[in-house]
Amino acid sequence: MFMLLCCLRPFTELFPTNLVLAPGGVLEGEHCHGLMSRSAMAYWILFRSLSLLSNVTRIHGHPSLMTSASLYPPSIFEIRGLFVGLVPLLATLSAVFFLDLDTIIFYEDKNFQGRSYECNSDSSDLTSYFSRCNSIRVENGNWILYEQTNYRGHQYYLRRGEYPDFQQWMGYNDSIRSCRLTPQHRGPFRMRIYEREDFKGQMMEFTEDCPHVYEQFRYHDIHSCNVFDGHWMFYEEPNYRGRQYYLIPGEYRRYTDWRAMNPRIGSFRRVIYH
Secondary structure, three states, X not given: OEEEXXXXXXXXXXXXXXXXXXXXXXXXXXXXXXXXXXXXXXXXXXEOOHHHHHOOOOOOOOHHHOOXXXXXXXXXXXXXXXXXXXXXXXXXXXXXXXXXXXXXXXXEEHHHEEEEEEEOOOEOOOOOOOOOOOEEEEEEOOEEEEEEOOOEEEEEEEOOEXXXXXXXXXXXXXXXXXXXXXXXXXXXXXXXXXXXXXXXXXXXXEOOOEOOHHHHHOOOEOOEEEEEEOOEEEEEEOOOXXXXXXXXXXXXXXXXXXXXXXXXXXXXXXXXXX
């Protein structure tokens, strides 16, 4: 699925030559952020269905620009099943680009068989859509899946790809009851981990993935951490195995703050958008 954005003037008149459309439909270039933040542009946005208005989760890494229908003016009307909205941003800009919607598809049976459900946004309760989950396709985005409703229970981090059975996402069973789409983060990553609670004891700062915590930190346990930039996944065992814990920027004064039952962390990595 995609969203078509188009305006009125030639592309070359508006954008510098070093502005490129990267894989996945992301516009990149030194003038991009300023371009998207100006407030005098007009985009015609063509949606396949009204539901997409509340499911658009990203546009050039700025989730806040298009996350709900409330951001759009009331001049949204239906044309034979298509909904067209005029979003006031700039009036004379012209370009056409495609932005993929983040999509995950759940299947009740292994190897993508049985009843399926396609999801494009966070869902705190998936129980009405399927009774079990034995395979998954991630078409776009990074997703955190939860064993129970309301984002509780075992957590699983899935990137774009195919997962023909629940062992492929290191699942403990075929229960997936809620899911969350991670924000698209393209900036730096930075986190500090501590030997003891409340940011005490030995400390190390990381900006890259760590497949074996003990080899670098010399401790098997992490009792507190401070996430400054980016989103991270903790794993109970080395090489990104075992129980998983999703961390967003913030302070975690004790291991229970990231919903762990013990402080053992064997590896961690950044949640990078692919």
